[in-house]
Amino acid sequence: MIDSPAIGARIDGAVVRNPALSQTGILERIFSSAFRGLVYPQIWEDPLVDMQALALKPSDTLVTIASGSCNVMSYLTANPARLIAVDLSPAHVALGKLKLAAAAHLPGHTAFSNMFRYANLKSNVALYDRHIRPNLDPATRAYWDGRDIMGRRRIAGFSRGFYTTGLLGRFISVAHIVAKVYGVDPRELLRMDSIEQQRAFFDTRIAPIFDSRSFRALTSLRASLFGLGIPPAQYEALAGDSPDGMCGALKARTERLACSFPLKDNYFAWQAFGRGYQPGDGASLPPYLESRHFETVRRNASRVEIINENLTAMLAVRPAGSVDAFVLLDAQDWMTDQQLSELWAEITRTATSGARVIYRTAATQSPLPGRVPDGILNQWDYRAEESLAYGARDRSAIYGGFHLHIKRGRD
Template sequence: MSSKALIDSAVFNSTTSGRKGIADKLFAHWFSRLVYAQIWEDPQSDLDALQLRPGANILTISSGGCNALAYLSAEPAAVHAVDLNAAHLAMLDIKQKAIKHLPDYDAVLAFLGDASQSDNIKRYQRHIRTHLSEDASHFWESRSLSGKARYHYFSNQAYQHGLLGQFIGFAHFFVRMMGGDMSKLLEARNLQEQAQLFEQHVAPVFETRLFKFIARQPLALYSLGIPPSQFEALKRDASHGLHLLFKERMRHLACDFPLEQNCFAQQAFGRRYNTHQQTALPMYLQQQHFYRLKRNIDRLHAHHTTLTAFLQQQPRGSMDAYLFLDAQDWMDQQQISELWQEVTRTAAPGAKVVFRTGGEASPLEHQLPANLLSAWTTDTEHNRRLYATDRSAIYGGMHLYIKR
């Protein structure tokens, strides 16, 4: 099935009608291209929540691929990465093949970490090109709007491409236009200076009339991968205005974690990774995990399908961990129920599910039928503590459910 058909099936549901129907169609069209060159959920928080034993079978959404690769550090039997969007699977494939076939860690860091060196063209041509899947090869060899094949992204700030990368670039331009400067955050030497620089150079922009207007427009957030249904959940949490909700989440990203330990802040405020500091890199690019990832790289399997369709093909009691990102924010009650019927069937004893939500509340408590919900347990206070550890800081909630 094509990416467009899969995305349409996910976005269009029982709530698609009227003005929301038009918004759903616009979002589905927008989301069918490369959105995430890097993922925006923290894999360290995921692994802390899951406490996996070696040999686990893991199901995750691919997105930009960073987390699926990071989970290989837990010595799983298999990581199954599904996605509706073939462009995300192409991004996962090039990262997977770079780790497997580039000659050493330094070459991988240059290609996937720095992602802007001219030598990366030779690295792609000599070591990666012939190993890509057919679909990934078609994506990376096709020409972008610049007229060059897309693999040239990795010689030209790869993570500034894709809709999210472009959105971050526009955010920097907008903040400067409003008299601020997001890049000033990177001058901070400690948490106190991070807070001071945020208040001085970023926070005032959220109070401008123009930003307040933009914050109310769902179309403005499509490049963040926020569909109309998730936008409605955000509005329910924003009792004092969406501009203040976005301000507090940006403050969480900017001020609550040391910059030298936060790859998400490096991308948000610097538009690149800091390859000179290991702790500032995403988990899958840190040298301490590299050889384990390389040893386990063939345990990662990509699937162009939906979560539910994948699980329908799996044996009963065969899965140990599920990572759903924020996908359930897209779903109506029927879609969530169909997914969790398969999750409950395929879950091994003690299996765990981790997901994020745009708002604070889990959708399961009021959307999942009682017979399915009763098979799972969750701890709201523990979930709040998990959320506080997620360095990406863009969601309203992080939730862990455990099979009874």
């Protein structure tokens, strides 16, 4: 679980494409080093859209990339038979295993909610020590008992505000500071009572920040978006998706997050603009944190396996025709042609007839045509209209494209 040369080599293999002394190569290696720690305290893909697209059945085996494991936990509400999650980051693996142990062993939903909804209560450390820690494997226990750069136990992050930690949490905090330099408090958006008010606030207060010369200069630096978990290769894809470059792409995605969905229905907006989940009853939450799903999540937690491994390597040792659904997040934006082809060869080999694959991309278009051999892609139906419809419903609003493929051979 703790960083090792083997873990570092796997992350380098996913990120590094250029010589060590080139400008891009240096950035890739800096990003690779940062990715060995916690990046995503919360995942940024909408699990409701995912589960609609996946159409999960009680007999299904689902393979996904773990990231912050919010969606791993939320998929359990659909009662799949088995869920296998992989991640290159040992911190993400530790977070997922912490959530599974918490679901299985905390006294009830209130304690679980205190730990992962509020994630800022001093009592959470006591919950960990009494109920979770004794039920962790040694490597996961060593991670959360370990110390951060300030010498504090990592688990103590849940007593201070876990969603402000990790690369993404810190990036959002810095974004709030930058906004305040321009005289804007992003939290004010959360006081708006309608989409019309949300749009007016965005147009008059937030949009001018993106149009400023200094902000354009800042976002022209590829390293400026490492905190979003965007490596150099994905930076180019995102910047190329807007005629106005990176600043235009970020403005369009922020506008959609701020204006396209009612705030009462969008916990992603609360995380971005409020740095936490909405307080009170009836708040929008990830499915796994809703009280009505707690017993289902607790019952199904034992169905999950979380592995610190490359997705292609994990699939390579699985039997043919053994996986019904695949969730690739946005990982393909990072991949070379060879990596894409090897991944899809294994997906195709291990997929059952009618299996579904979903993924997201920084740009609008799928990266697969022309990069993955036709002999592989021809075994799949790409659902273009459905993909557009699902993407339009994704409340996280930060991706250019949502994509659904279905393995041919079953009606």
